[in-house]
Amino acid sequence: MGKAIMEVKNLTTKYITRYREDIYAVSDVSLSLEEGKSIGIAGESGCGKSTLALSLMGYYFPPLHYMSGDIIIDGQNISKMKPDAIRKSILGTEIAYIPQAAMNALNPTQKIIRFIEDVIHAHNPKVPDKEIYDLARKRFEELGLPDTVLDKHAVELSGGMKQRTVIAISTILSPKVLIADEPSSALDVTSQKMVIKMLRNLMEKGYIKSMIFITHELPLLYNVTDDIMVMYAGQIVERGSAKEVVFDPIHPYSKGLMGSIIVPESGARDMKLSAIPGTPPNLKNPPNGCRFAERCKYATAECKVNSVGLREFGTGRSYRCMMDATKLKEGNADE
């Protein structure tokens, strides 16, 4: 076991809408991230993946509100800190974030080097410009980006190049945790591969210590991360190593997600795609029982009333279901 860089305990956050309704987007999420490891978060749209990313950063600006739980980064509890204090002392140096729409994250009227100056000056205003330029050029070269990019404007770059530039800028201060929120879902396959290669490069060179990767593309997650967490309606329903979750899922929902994988390999054509029937529950008033019960084929009357927490299975694996893991696995194998 390596040293845990990030520990999250029972984190619950909610949105308050303008009609004073509460939406529990993330409930009771726990995770621990070790040095040199990466965690993937999978799930369908609207299940709270992006909200979880914002919550993990402590980015509690309305309508997002903190409810309970702890976020501990390298021994420092940031969950009770003010959002402005977090922006000054945590973001950039402890946690960095790559947004989903990184394409639009760059101001078109400024040169790329200005963004890097901004990032560094926000934490230490006394660094001379020349030093920043040298650091940026060295970092860009190591990551395989041409240093001519520094003197260009964002509009002169292609989509893939913009995304990689955003990654380079947000990791310039060598953060401990990098949260990547669907960094490649707007790119074509070749640019996607370059982005993934760059993230791997950052990990290997030690510029980031650990990574949380959010996506809905399971084949990608399998190739990028060590562990996978499957999220459904704001809860973690399964956690395990990438290989276990993809090839031997326990929870019926993860099994359903695996059924929708499409890859250009022989045999994929005759495979029947199994979509999960129904839609996720409304998080305004989540059901008392298991949140997946409406769509689950194993659901019993008890499932709709009672819910369970995460149950351990083997080493480092956990799942959220009434039924026993061995029984669920048998059911999955029968299909």
Place this chain on the structure above:
Amino acid sequence: MSDTRPICLSGKGITKVFGIGDKKTLAVDHVDFEFYEGEIISIVGESGSGKTTLSKMLLGLMNVTEGQIFYQDKPRDIRTHKKKKEYWRNIQAIFQDPFSSFNVFTKIDTVLLDCINMRGGRHLPMEKKIEMMTEACSFVNLKFEELTNKYPFELSGGQMQRLMIARIFLLKPKILLADEPTSMIDACSRATILDMMINLRNEIGMTIIFITHDIGLAYYISDTVYIMEHGKFVESGSADEVILNSKADYTKRLISDVPKIYEEWDLTTV
């Protein structure tokens, strides 16, 4: 592939040039194709390879610089607006962004009702129309009762894209052109949408032109695959032929760039 089947849509030497003089760019470069009736055709390429330009020309939204498109063996004539409207009865499209493809001021019932009226159902009694709309909604796993009196923005992206397919089901065009219909949708709803398109082909015999950058989807859904690079078709043929025994280097690269689960994913080739 047997050549006895009737050709639905074909093109000879289709070219599109943007700009003039030094700024000239060749977006689509002397492309030939033949799409047979009742077939699912995929056009695959990276961003910037000219897929969307080609699809706009097929739809008649953009003029062709050079070459001729044939619809059912006759040269396509869309010079007047009336003729263009007649052509659009036969070809319909689903676009990438479901959020911007509906009129925000129109209720969903009106959207579907318009489709029935357009197909000559204007004089049908209301009960019959509601029955037809319910049938179309159940085809795409939506409940019509839940959709009445709602506006399109109240639906999720996947539901909107399915509503678009319900429209197509009511309009019953000869050709459906789907321009990256699943790229803004998560993997789980993607599977349902693909299955619905296959059902459209099986039940109505529609020709489907599927434009995508994901070669895995193309392999799953289509009978014939065209690979496009810099405005040219570099390879074409049946799905198995092109994807399992690809000849062009470009196709091989596209396939190797897709993340795999059963094979090793080689990161060194970029």
